[in-house]
Ligand SMILES: Nc1ncnc2c1ncn2[C@@H]1O[C@H](COP(=O)(O)OP(=O)(O)OP(=O)(O)O)[C@@H](O)[C@H]1O
């Protein structure tokens with residue numbers, strides 16, 4: 001099999017990887033040992049399947065690798081998919097992992113008197129500037145976004161802006177920074193994504209992997 005024939009699966013490093021690897025293994029893909037070696041600097045890994053390699057990239061970059069066809073399949077949070085909104089990506093399967101929600105939040109004391117229905121302009125710190133602008137524009141509010149890559153909950157406390165759009169799971173990061181949720185934007189989970197062109201040109205292989213992952217999400221996990 002030539003290198004060009006190998007399908008590439010893009011996985012997000014970080015928190016999702018821990019949840020997704022048991023699913024990848026149950027779908028029948030076992031990466032080479034270097035994948036689990038924290039000192040190994042390799043980013044592309046062979047697997048027990050000669051026809052599939054794994055690449056490990058930033059969670060925000062999985063969509064770009066799949067959209068531009070460098071990877072054929074991938075796993076991405078629906079937050080990332082909403083932010084970039086790549087038409088070349090098809091997301092056929094909810095993997096039911098990485099559950100959280102995307103919220104607008106502000107300092108507790110501001111929320112006591114604030115009335116979001118009266119906003120015409122908001123300044124918001126967020127990792128999701130495009131999604132945030134779209135969300136507010138849909139109800140006629142102009143959002144000025146300050147793009148951050150992390151520690152978003154710090155922004156109101158330190159005077160960068162009063163409001164944020166960020167992910168919330170347990171709510172402990174909001175609470176620790178004196179913030180409260182004031183608007184729900186979306187429920188988030190991770191999806192199996194495929195490049196639309198790859199699905200057209202190699203339908204049996206790509207659909208075969210979608211079906212195997214679907215079977216994993218539908219079967220109860222076995223305990224060892
Ligand atoms: N608190 C959370 N609970 C559940 N899922 C989350 C949470 N935070 C983020 N996620 C999901 O995990 C994905 C990756 O999270 P995040 O952007 O924080 O990256 P990370 O795991 O820190 O790794 P990296 O920054 O290296 O990409 C997000 O796109 C989202 O779908």
Ligand SMILES: O=P(O)(O)OC[C@H]1O[C@H](OP(=O)(O)OP(=O)(O)O)[C@H](O)[C@@H]1O
Pocket residue numbers: 149150151152153166167168169170171172173174
């Ligand atoms: O509601 P909680 O359970 O507290 O989780 C929410 C936090 O988790 C994520 O941050 P992450 O830990 O990835 O750090 P980050 O600031 O680098 O995004 C997210 O951006 C929130 O900050």
